[in-house]
Amino acid sequence: xxxxxxxxxxxxxxxxxxxxxxxxxxxxxxxxxxxxxxxxxxxxxxxxxxxxxxxxxxxxxxxxxxxxxxxxxxxxxxxxxxxxxxxxxxxxxxxxxxxxxxxxxxxxxxxxxxxx
Amino acid sequence: xxxxxxxxxxxxxxxxxxxxxxxxxxxxxxxxxxxxxxxxxxxxxxxxxxxxxxxxxxxxxxxxxxxxxxxxxxxxxxxxxxxxxxxxxxxxxxxxxxxxxxxxxxxxxxxxxxxxxxxxxxxxxxxxxxxxxxxxxxxxxxxxxxxxxxxxxxxxxxxxxxxxxxxxxxxxxxxxxxxxxxxxxxxxxxxxxxxxxxxxxxxxxxxxxxxxxxxxxxxxxxxxxxxxxxxxxxxxxxxxxxxxxxxxxxxxxxxxxxxxxxxxxxxxxxxxxxxxxxxxxxxxxxxxxxxxxxxxxxxxxxxxxxxxxxxxxxxxxxxxxxxxxxxxxxxxxxxxxxxxxxxxxxxxxxxxxxxxxxxxxxxxxxxxxxxxxxxxxxxxxxxxxxxxxxxxxxxxxxxxxxxxxxxxxxxxxxxxxxxxxxxxxxxxxxxxxxxxxxxxxxxxxxxx
Numbered sequence: 001x002x003x004x005x006x007x008x009x010x011x012x013x014x015x016x017x018x019x020x021x022x023x024x025x026x027x028x029x030x031x032x033x034x035x036x037x038x039x040x041x042x043x044x045x046x047x048x049x050x051x052x053x054x055x056x057x058x059x060x061x062x063x064x065x066x067x068x069x070x071x072x073x074x075x076x077x078x079x080x081x082x083x084x085x086x087x088x089x090x091x092x093x094x095x096x097x098x099x100x101x102x103x104x105x106x107x108x109x110x111x112x113x114x115x116x
Numbered sequence: 117x118x119x120x121x122x123x124x125x126x127x128x129x130x131x132x133x134x135x136x137x138x139x140x141x142x143x144x145x146x147x148x149x150x151x152x153x154x155x156x157x158x159x160x161x162x163x164x165x166x167x168x169x170x171x172x173x174x175x176x177x178x179x180x181x182x183x184x185x186x187x188x189x190x191x192x193x194x195x196x197x198x199x200x201x202x203x204x205x206x207x208x209x210x211x212x213x214x215x216x217x218x219x220x221x222x223x224x225x226x227x228x229x230x231x232x233x234x235x236x237x238x239x240x241x242x243x244x245x246x247x248x249x250x251x252x253x254x255x256x257x258x259x260x261x262x263x264x265x266x267x268x269x270x271x272x273x274x275x276x277x278x279x280x281x282x283x284x285x286x287x288x289x290x291x292x293x294x295x296x297x298x299x300x301x302x303x304x305x306x307x308x309x310x311x312x313x314x315x316x317x318x319x320x321x322x323x324x325x326x327x328x329x330x331x332x333x334x335x336x337x338x339x340x341x342x343x344x345x346x347x348x349x350x351x352x353x354x355x356x357x358x359x360x361x362x363x364x365x366x367x368x369x370x371x372x373x374x375x376x377x378x379x380x381x382x383x384x385x386x387x388x389x390x391x392x393x394x395x396x397x398x399x400x401x402x403x404x405x406x407x408x409x410x411x412x413x414x415x416x417x418x419x420x421x422x423x424x425x426x427x428x429x430x431x432x433x434x435x436x437x438x439x440x441x442x443x444x445x446x447x448x449x450x451x452x453x454x455x456x457x458x459x460x461x462x463x464x465x466x467x468x469x470x471x472x473x474x475x476x477x478x479x480x481x482x483x484x485x486x487x488x489x490x491x492x493x494x495x496x497x498x499x500x501x502x503x504x505x506x507x508x509x510x511x512x513x514x515x516x517x518x519x520x521x522x523x524x525x526x527x528x529x530x531x532x533x534x535x536x537x538x539x540x541x542x543x544x545x546x547x548x549x550x551x552x553x554x555x556x557x558x559x560x561x562x563x564x
Contacts, residue, residue, distance in 0.1 A: 011332040011333050011372065011376065012332065012376075012379075013330070013332070013376040013377070013379050013380050014380075015380045015381035015382075016381065017381060017383060018246050018545065018547065019246065020246075022379070022380075022381060022382050022383065024375075024376065024378075024379020024380070024382055026372070026375050026376065026379065028333070028372075048486070049486070050485065051484055051485035051486075052483075052484045052485070052486065060384055060385050060386070061398075062379075062385050062397065062398050063398070064398055064399065064400055064401060064402075065375050065378065065379075065397075065400065065402070066375075067375060067379060069379055069382050069383075069385055071383065077471065077473060078471075080153065080154070080544065080545050081154055081432075081542050081543055081544055081545070082432060082435075082504065082542055082544050084435060084437065084471055084472075084473035084502030084503070084504055085473065085475065085481075085502075086475055086477065086481045086482070086500060087481065087482055092482040092483065094332070095332075095482070095483070096482070096483045096484075096486050099483070099486055
């Protein structure tokens with residue numbers, strides 16, 4: 001097993017709906033998707049976003065895209081125009097999720113970093 | 117096959133993109149999204165001062181510049197540029213075209229601001245979708261209220277011969293689905309095809325965000341972002357389509373760039389609700405189809421609900437944000453000290469806010485506690501403090517406590533160039549549902 005940041009095996013995009021941020025997490029290779037499903041649970045994401053997300057976290061699976069979608073409730077200081085945050089729409093939360101460290105079998109890890 | 121281009125991803129997007137879409141290759145339709153949730157209240161205020169305004173002026177300027185191509189090539193244009201005054205927008209567009217024979221259609225009827233009292237008095241609660249509160253709690257503070265119509269009224273307007281369709285509040289996806297329904301004769305209960313058109317609309321609704329803009333995968337290698345191409349849908353009657361961009365433009369259309377956009381602002385991917393249908397994003401099949409081309413197929417949909425979504429904006433107090441830049445050495449420690457001093461002074465003045473929020477740009481403004489401590493020798497830190505209150509005077513007083521810190525706080529601070537922070541009125545967003553039987557699209561087509 002190797003311990004890696006999600007940045008190594010996934011990419012992501014985030015956006016907002018009111019005070020809820022969404023983070024879509026996408027496997028960089030099909031063989032990484034089952035690892036994401038197993039490791040990146042709603043509970044772990046909730047813990048990871050301690051101090052940012054004050055509500056619950058929901059997770060949805062999109063096996064067709066090799067992706068997971070997370071909803072982080074109460075994460076944007078009220079959201080939209082109410083928010084006092086520089087990132088009022090959670091645009092950078094995608095990268096914040098990619099900071100998370102997970103375990104992955106050594107043989108699955110690609111030699112070349114995809115993120116240049 | 118028809119080519120549907122997007123040339124505008126939001127109010128404030130590139131002024132050149134729509135013209136590039138027209139000029140740099142073949143397209144049949146140009147779709148443009150000009151409205152954000154807060155835009156409607158700004159436009160409503162403009163209209164109350166001058167009844168000839170209240171629509172997206174950028175759209176009229178674009179039409180004026182693109183008129184020769186639009187007329188000679190018969191490109192059809194669908195835009196939600198009408199804001200809260202689509203009729204005034206039509207008049208301005210007709211003038212900008214400066215030629216006769218082009219039919220301009222308008223989809224109105226979405227503006228229910230004047231009907232709110234009546235609706236709530238009849239027991240239509242318009243409860244906040246997030247909090248469950250009834251609209252009556254904020255009714256006196258409402259500034260705009262608009263129903264989101266879908267693609268069907270646009271298809272109907274095109275069927276009446278309109279070359280340019282101007283709408284008020286319309287779903288972003290409807291701008292793309294409408295032309296497909298019209299061109300291919302899709303029925304309003306052909307759920308799979310309606311879902312396919314909806315997915316196509318979602319993919320292109322944020323402009324270049326699906327063609328390599330804001331794309332994380334291998335971002336350094338994405339060619340020529342300075343000349344990034346905006347998206348084009350090559351749509352087929354069976355509901356399959358390819359996303360691409362004009363040849364010779366920058367950016368990149370790849371399965372990765374498309375997947376990122378598909379997940380943008382996504383809720384439950386099984387249940388993407390629009391006025392036209394419910395699209396299931398877990399049924400989308402993607403495959404590469406040549407350079408800068410991605411093919412979509414397999415999309416399933418379910419019947420539409422009997423509700424429209426309504427976007428209501430209301431006045432929700434005031435806010436202001438002040439910024440100061442602290443340099444090395446001890447930049448982070450200085451910025452933190454300044455924040456404490458500022459808060460102590462606000463306390464001493466007896467000011468009370470609903471929220472005071474501090475961020476340290478360069479250290480943790482984006483990722484908060486996840487970013488960890490910045491390095492001790494960090495070159496500089498931007499202190500950013502914001503406050504929010506229902507009382508304008510308290511926020512106003514706060515804005516006068518930032519600048520003094522340059523002389524009476526921690527050392528080596530700058531960045532006051534633009535003076536005192538401005539007090540902003542907060543116009544908040546109230547999402548609600550309205551039975552479809554309570555609102556009707558009003559369609560008219562006139563020759564310019």
